[in-house]
Amino acid sequence: MAVRYELLKTEKHTGARRGRLHTPHGVIETPIFMPVGTLATVKTLSPEELKDNGAQIILSNTYHLWLRPGHEIVKEAGGLHKFMNWDRPILTDSGGFQVFSLSDLRKITEEGVQFRNHLSGEKLFLSPEKAIEIENALGADIIMAFDECPPFPADRQYLKNSLERTTRWAKRCKEAHARPHDQALFGIIQGGMDKELRKQSAEELIELDFPGYAVGGLSVGEPKDIMNEVLEFTTPLMPKDKPRYLMGVGSPDDLFEGVERGIDMFDCVLPTRIARNGTCMTSVGKVVIRNATYQRDFGPLDPNCDCYTCKNYSRAYIRHLIKCDEVFGIRLTTIHNVHFLIKLMDDIRKAIEEDRFVELKKSFYESYGYTL
Numbered sequence: 420m421a422v423r424y425e426l427l428k429t430e431k432h433t434g435a436r437r438g439r440l441h442t443p444h445g446v447i448e449t450p451i452f453m454p455v456g457t458l459a460t461v462k463t464l465s466p467e468e469l470k471d472n473g474a475q476i477i478l479s480n481t482y483h484l485w486l487r488p489g490h491e492i493v494k495e496a497g498g499l500h501k502f503m504n505w506d507r508p509i510l511t512d513s514g515g516f517q518v519f520s521l522s523d524l525r526k527i528t529e530e531g532v533q534f535r536n537h538l539s540g541e542k543l544f545l546s547p548e549k550a551i552e553i554e555n556a557l558g559a560d561i562i563m564a565f566d567e568c569p570p571f572p573a574d575r576q577y578l579k580n581s582l583e584r585t586t587r588w589a590k591r592c593k594e595a596h597a598r599p600h601d602q603a604l605f606g607i608i609q610g611g612m613d614k615e616l617r618k619q620s621a622e623e624l625i626e627l628d629f630p631g632y633a634v635g636g637l638s639v640g641e642p643k644d645i646m647n648e649v650l651e652f653t654t655p656l657m658p659k660d661k662p663r664y665l666m667g668v669g670s671p672d673d674l675f676e677g678v679e680r681g682i683d684m685f686d687c688v689l690p691t692r693i694a695r696n697g698t699c700m701t702s703v704g705k706v707v708i709r710n711a712t713y714q715r716d717f718g719p720l721d722p723n724c725d726c727y728t729c730k731n732y733s734r735a736y737i738r739h740l741i742k743c744d745e746v747f748g749i750r751l752t753t754i755h756n757v758h759f760l761i762k763l764m765d766d767i768r769k770a771i772e773e774d775r776f777v778e779l780k781k782s783f784y785e786s787y788g789y790t791l
């Protein structure tokens with residue numbers, strides 16, 4: 420079996436759960452945050468730096484790797500692990516989200532989606548079978564079914580038709596999957612913000628017996644309280660003995676809210692994306708390093724962080740590099756942000772083990788400046 424999930428314990432006062440996910444490339448302690456390496460690299464970081472900062476699994480994007488360098492080349496290289504010199508687990512998404520978020524002029528039919536290459540404008544076509552062919556070639560340990568992530572807001576009939584098509588596509592993905600023994604195919608629950616439709620999508624996909632399930636269709640512009648309400652309703656419908664993955668989430672508060680409602684896996688471009696413009700998540704809240712207040716601040720980026728950046732460089736120096744568009748500045752902010760979220764998940768895992776999740780959430784929210 421490609422992946423096996425072990426539920427180690429559920430936190431006494433919440434739905435937070437501590438688990439372990441066994442994969443062909445190693446064991447993942449959950450809840451887990453996956454740094455995003457869209458084009459087979461977590462931008463500016465080496466695999467060694469990722470490991471030094473505790474990264475256990477990374478995500479790469481099927482759509483982007485299909486366009487560049489092409490999945491055949493990655494396959495000829497021996498697969499994504501070999502190609503990017505990463506020997507720990509990898510998860511690839513199916514391209515569904517990118518097709519709906521990156522490309523205009525798309526046409527959705529039962530067969531699949533016709534759209535334009537966001538780089539060249541040429542016409543492309545992705546189907547469940549094509550997405551799985553690409554993901555099988557890339558060779559990630561966990562692969563996602565080809566789905567439609569509906570826009571927000573969307574009318575109920577559209578959401579119903581869309582989730583039913585996503586279920587039919589999921590079935591086709593399962594039939595097309597050539598490597599079920601070393602690549603685990605996860606289904607993606609849709610249904611927008613409608614509880615009945617979420618229930619229908621969950622039931623239809625659970626019927627197909629996937630080794631893991633994602634909650635899709637969230638973090639698409641809906642208010643946070645709506646996202647949390649949908650999660651509150653959906654996660655209890657998901658199998659307890661299988662991993663639950665919330666796609667595209669998130670910021671520190673979203674990680675706490677998702678874990679509290681029983682989510683095990685998260686991915687988000689936030690830490691790496693905001694690092695590139697010099698915005699850092701720290702134990703005392705967000706630090707926008709370009710800010711003039713840091714011009715003569717010779718203290719560490721985060722006084723409570725033990726990452727390479729915070730142990731060796733000052734805010735003034737990092738601000739200087741970012742202001743001068745020096746790549747090393749982006750590397751330093753990226754190292755810190757990735758470390759920060761990975762360390763946060765480490766603290767969350769420990770808090771679940773010791774039944775003090777609510778206390779950790781409260782103290783983090785206060786120091787970060789969130790309102791509870």
Ligand SMILES: CNc1nc2cc(C(N)=O)ccc2[nH]1
Binds near residue numbers: 567
């Ligand atoms: C950043 N937000 C986000 N929502 C997502 C939804 C999906 C999905 N397949 O529904 C995938 C990636 C996503 N990223």
Ligand SMILES: [Zn+2]
Binds near residue numbers: 721724728730754755
């Ligand atoms: Zn740091």
